[in-house]
Amino acid sequence: MRIIFISIFYLIFFFPIQTSFSEEFVMLKNNKVNVRYGPSFEYPIKYIYLKKNLPIKVIDKKENFRRIIDHKLNSGWIHTSQLRKSSSVILTKNQFIFSKPTKFSEPLAVAQKGKLILISKCKQNWCKTSNENISGWLIFNDYWGKLPN
Secondary structure (H helix, E strand, C coil): CHHHHHHHHHHHHHCCCCCCCCCEEEEECCCCEEEECCCCCCCCEEEEECCCCCEEEEEEEECCEEEEECCCCCEEEEEHHHEEECCEEEECCCEEEECCCCCCCCEEEEECCCCEEEEEEEECCEEEEECCCCEEEEECCCEEECCCC
16 A cells, blocks of 8 residues: 555656646637636626727636636636637737738838737738728737737
């Protein structure tokens, strides 16, 4: 019995089981999303997101809830019905929007730090973005989120 206990002790401390979560980003599906203290509707609401398409990082999973963290390091639990596959990022520094996916094309505008960018397609590090005012290409170096494949 003692040999079994010692063997288990050595296995646990000298060969720890490592689990790694792949970096999974999702975005908010609705304009109003409740973030809870725990992974159930029984837990009280911690805060409410009011920004549709906001990219957030999944750091834990429990049944139909995901523990998330945002670009300001706020965290909590959101039901999976409020999330969808990510195609948005938040810029962490100012960047130019170009007419074509090359730095030699015409710069159209400057996207400000903290701006939510919706992405329609990507070619290498260049991604096409558009909103009601402008459509163009950004080269992505500094951003919060994950570019679509």
